[in-house]
Amino acid sequence: MSENWLGRTLELEIGPVAHGGHCVSRVDGRVVFVRHGLPGERVRAEVTEDKGGAFCRADAVEVLAASAHRVTPPCPLAAPGGCGGCDWQHADPGYQRELKAAVVAEQLQRLAGLSREVVVEPLDGGPLGWRTRVRLVAGRDGRAGLRAHHSHRVIPLDDCPITVPGALAQPLSRRWKPGTELEVTSDGDSRVHVRELSTVHGRTRGRQLSGGEAVQHAADRDWRLDAHGFWQGHPLAADTFARLVAKWAEVPQGGVAWDLYAGVGLFASVLAEQAGPEGLVYAVESSRRAVSDGERNLADLPQVRWRAGRVEHVLADAPKPVDVVVLDPPRKGAGRAVADAVAEGEPDRIVYVACDPAALARDVAYFAEHGYSLTELRAFDAFPMTHHVECVALLQ
Template identity: 40%
Template sequence: MNSDTQAPNRTDLIVDVGPVAHGGHCVARHEGRVVFVRHGIPGERVKVRLTESGADAKFWRGDVVEVLDASPDRVAHFWDLADSARSWSHRHPPVGGAELGHIALTRQRSLKAEVLAEQLHRLAGVELPLAGTDTAAGSLVEAVGEQGTTAPAGLGWRTRAGFAVTPAGKLGMHAHRSDTVLPVREMPLAVDAINNLRLWDIDLQGIERVEVAAPANGSRPLVLLVPAAGTRAKRLSAVLAQLPDDVSVASFDPVKGEVLRLRGRTYVQETASGHDYRVTGDGFWQIHREAPAALVGAVTGFLHNGGFLEPGAVVADLYAGVGLFTAPLADAVGATGSVLSVEGAPGTSRDARKNLHDAPQVEIVQGRVERVLREKARNFDAILLDPPRAGAGKAVVNQLIGAGPRAVAYVSCDPASFARDVGYFQQSGWELAGLRAFDLYPHTHHMETVALLTPRG
């Protein structure tokens, strides 16, 4: 990446903003060159400040610094530090993480639906809406958790947040695709329990990164400190003394992968679908306060309605994490069924064993999905697939199909890798039989997708 992001006095372009694209930007053109524009809306005419450019570059990137012809869907940004025009007027780029905050929520969701539909069409040849459904492609992305909260729509949903630290030891966040760290004094997307910690008032010198988890059930939050190389125990103690007494605090050694207790617990206690889950350190858990229930409901709904998840069924939960889906799957198959739960991260797999110790029908295996599927070959009624952002990939998809399940429920956080994998399933005679998408990351370009895949015919 070049240094353009650091300098506000680069070339400004006037462009017409074109269609939305995957990744949080829209496509524009300037003298035949593609420019990926952030902080615009399709149909607008804007002034763009280039953040990445070069005579030989295939495309450029830029931020909107002035709107010349606004979309009716443009709204005042809820966060000054993430507002592109305001930030550049103060001679710095905006922070990442709220790149759609200038767009009305309903339009955000329709744009995300456009991205999902385009990826499925281009990478898998799938046209939305699917046959047999009454959901229009433009309304595919569902709102989640906007009832029963005092926070404005689209705000106050994050139960987890990660922060950088400025050279002066202040809580900060990175600008998009930049090493620049900007000090922050609020996080409007986070739940009150995170903002109430007021981490921006703390001297964080010696700390490289801060991860915070505040469970939606109101249980004790955890602050995880990642010290910079050479930070002494005395400095950690000084940071610890500034944090509230009722908050658990731990440190994380990224080289050894160890979470060390400083005060309280090294984990948080989450709750979802009638089960409690221990999640250690920065172990994975869905960040939207309503995401676990929404996703479990979508997965079990697809499998139950299709007759794939009944007492006595044999199922697998791949990339299972701490067992969010494993526990309700075990409930559904009962004592006469079985669930194979596979997770690659050792610490997360240990959490899963603790979380599911009273479910004898569950077999928990720590290791790579490809290896475990080879070693644990069996006939599955259904397989749940919840891979990381990169997706499952062709090799894993082929292994799944070779295992002969009657159905695969696929949970994805990335429409591009999801669509690519759907294409692999289709090449082997499978089809996309059901699809739901959830706006679990309002004001960002991210979404979560749950799909049902079955053998064609």
């Protein structure tokens, strides 16, 4: 077992970016994942985690030779030992997108064997004031905040510069019972919804403090849905992705499409418009509240047939053959079983919306086993200042 380096300060040169909001360095044969540094920099880094394996984690606490892309973070809490909500505030926005592009390309190469140039596109509005959904927790002093990176320690907030202005005013203005969790959503009409979460006998319960039903606007529709159910966190993301899905899906009139992990039916709505009244869109979603909201929002599109259940459990009964499949899985991806089931439907086109590049690359490799090739890929900086990136892929 390696000597434990926890608390040790290392002088090192930072190497390439890695998935997860850090860069890679090597010291005495060990990999060191360094946060708050940039490729090519020389830093002093303090080891923050060492479990005795081939790698450890560290924070760059002093920059000895800075990158030309380094900037002063707009939030003083985006620093070693501070808030874990942002990863790249110390890099200029253009370089942040270059780092994310490098991560997507590396994951595709490593996990899917594909060499592809990737460009991460910005969404309008800039890198601050975009975040519409925040989950806060109250610390020991009752102040609400966010957790430190890889820690349960709560960093109290006065505000958050990446969050929609004013959205946190209510929950940050008072004290809470320590450990209380709060879900905050700012909707498309700038209404703020706050829900308090509590855990009793292992079960989490929510108590709505303000709002409850959100209004969102995307794909030429007004949506009414559970304020704390799934919706994109960036105000422009839902409409941007819906329009791209419509462009790539090309469902024929009278055709059949599957919308998997459908949420409230954002993509089902554009697929149904393409398929027309004689077509069919099979929308699968595990959240029964989302299905109920989806049925209500798309009541004018009877060609959308809803199914509540886990995707991997219900595809055996899905209408086949299918012309187009759209899937927007959670961060862990769809997985081999879902990829196999999708391939059994023999779609001409698969449009995959992904919030994790590693999961996307693994699933692209699974689809390749069934003869599907990645023909188009666009990546979007839908989460500026963080390491997260959204990709939309077309497989044929």
